[in-house]
Amino acid sequence: MITAERKPLDEIASCIEPYNRILLVGCNECVTVCAAGGRKEVAMLSSALQMVSMKQGKTLSVVEMTLERQCDPEYVESLALHIDGVDAVVSMACGCGVQEIARRFGQVRVFPAVNTKFMGASERAGVWAERCQGCGDCLLGLTGGICPIARCSKRLMNGPCGGSGDGKCEISGEVDCAWHLIWERMKALGIEDRYEEVISAKDWRPARGGGPRKIIREDLQ
Amino acid sequence: MNLQHRLSSGKFVILAEMHTPKGVDISDLITNARGLKGRVDAVIIPDMDNGVMRMSALAGGALISREGIESMIHIYARDRNRLALQGDILAAHVLGIKNLLVVQGEEMRLGDHREANPVDDMDELELIRTVKTLQGGKDSAGFDLAGKPSFGVGCTMSLWTSDRELDLELEKTAGKIEAGAQFIILPPMFEAEQLVAVIEKIRGFRVPVISTVFILKSVGVARYMSLKMDGINIPEELIQRIRKAGDREDECLRIAGETIAAFGQLSQGVRIETMGWEHKLPIILDYAGR
Incomplete structure (x- = not known):
């Protein structure tokens, strides 16, 4: 939402x-x-x-x-x-x-x-957290269903920074390290080998890099 | 006398635009700059003009300054956030760059790294204010600086396609002057009448106005700009003059020289946009009688 x-x-x-x-x-x-x-x-x-x-x-x-x-x-x-x-x-x-x-x-x-x-989800009663930045080119399939763009403070694409500790982000003990979550998730899914795959620098054109966005569905017009 | 003094004392100035290399071979930049020493008041170094990745203007401006030629670099906020911008502005001062031209960055989608993420942390107005704040000895967060940078700070006007757009552009420019810009550089024009009309409108701003002469390198370039670029008016006679010339390249240089001479009578300075013909600037200046 x-x-x-x-x-x-x-x-x-x-x-x-x-x-x-x-x-x-x-x-x-x-x-x-x-x-x-x-x-x-x-x-x-x-x-x-x-x-x-x-x-x-x-x-x-x-x-x-x-x-x-x-x-x-x-x-x-x-x-x-x-x-x-x-x-x-x-x-x-x-x-x-x-x-x-x-x-x-x-x-x-x-x-x-x-x-x-932000676009987020309810974590528990009275708490909502960011989950998606609408980057226009979803890579959740590569990252175990956890978004590093929305959930990593530095939007890192290939593993955590040096500030990650005990599964938390250096900006706050209240914020989970997205890459810790991704790693745990990959382990649970038995796809740890995917962690070694390098994700290239993101193409930001489908995000805001290409200016204001619009979806046109001719079949619905 | 440096550029700031010439501008403030009403003296005519010539500014030549030179691009940094896409790479690390600076020999053309240095050779071309040396050929202009004593013939221009400053060299303008755009920063990744048209969204094309090149060596940064900061390095280019420092190299030009090292040659004993005054430099002016473009700054804008498409690629750098406020920390990077301020850091580079401080660096520019210590590297001997005397002038900053605050411009609007080209859309990323029109450049050669279209997938890059634009930063756009602030607009032109805020960037001019930030330079002024730095010159006052503080950074934009209000912290004290150890030593104040000093620059001549200019702004540009964008092209317009109607009287209404011109009015809006004038309003924006007035804001930039109020924010701290000390001179205005106009977009390229090809007719004296157009220049006279706009100068009449900005006379009230009471800052030096520098016109821009864009070197038409061929009939094709002239035709393309005339047809495709909103706000560009190139008289058909000018295009025909190039087309009918025995030596078209030389005719292009003559036209540029003549336009510089003509615009020099109407504005306090001329910026020459070279489009890769930096090495031909001495000939153009000869034709301009400079």
């Missing part, structure tokens, strides 16, 4: 300070799963913003909505019924959702209420 964390309340409140009526839009997808911008978080932020406004002696009107997917024009279109009645939109979706609203409703300011973080 795409993970996100809510921005500090002060930052969001300062963005909408000039406005009296806002549309606060959550998303039912990734940001709901990581408890950053789903229906529940929309309700909580709405109350918090109205309290901030009241403290300033003002009245803030908030229209709360949570779309099925904010990155999908089909769902974003449903905001058209409400957009004329508001001064600004605050989106609790990832950056994709914020931009989709901005694209569709060019006449209204849109502010993000969350910081989009």
Whole structure:
């Protein structure tokens, strides 16, 4: 999923300070799963913003909505019924959702209420960790299903650096050494010989090296 | 009188662009530079121009300085992060490089190492600010430096294809001047009228403006640039002049020389983009009457 964390309340409140009526839009997808911008978080932020406004002696009107997917024009279109009645939109979706609203409703300011973080997975309740950087040329088949680009601090492609110790990364005892995990995984799979295979310097064109990316499926157009 | 003093005192300057080798054979670079000693005010060394891997501009600038010729190197953030950039800027000072030209790096996909990962840690504006910060004795993280580097710092303007694009480019350039750029180098032009028009628009910036003369090496190059490069306007008469000449190569050199002479009347300096004809610069300067 795409993970996100809510921005500090002060930052969001300062963005909408000039406005009296806002549309606060959550998303039912990734940001709901990581408890950053789903229906529940929309309700909580709405109350918090109205309290901030009241403290300033003002009245803030908030229209709360949570779309099925904010990155999908089909769902974003449903905001058209409400957009004329508001001064600004605050989106609790990832950056994709914020931009989709901005694209569709060019006449209204849109502010993000969350910081989009990374593509990751839930490690345990309340903990999400980075798993994928969307490099566009997946090599998980070579590395035992553990990504050195997303999970090695130095994005090393051929084994750990000298800072790895006791299976942990030198940047923090909380961070696993990706190459330790890869080695353990290879041992478990009985494919240790694969560890000796040298992975060449990566071609970054399928990643961001080639500029903004796009997928075109002619069979679906 | 060095380049900075000439620029600040309103004197005319000629800057010649010379590329570092793709390899370690520096004989052409040194020979060509020696042939220009006393005839140009500085040699500009691009850094991996057009995304083509070559010896770094830092080495090239140091070699030129060692020959007693003032140098100016390109810096940009496509290939280096803020640590590497600052380290190289400090190195440039101690290696005798007197001038920096902050430019925009070419897209990686257009170069010869297309699979490389672009860094793009900062933009031109921030890089100019960073140079200014270093010159003030601090690094970009706010830590004190042991000794301050000093440079003449210039910026460039990109090509434009419409009045609106020109306005945006002017706005960006104004920001670069405000950030600390001390002179502007314009993109290549082939008509005096175009140069006059843009100089009129940037007069208010109150910094020296240096025009660019691009050496057209053949009819093919001229045609290609005219057709394929947005913002390049090459008059058809100029292309026909090369085509009809008995000695086309010599005609190209004459045109470059004449353009330098003409642009020299309109701007405070001229940069000559050589495109591999560094060895022909003395002849071009002869034709320019310099």
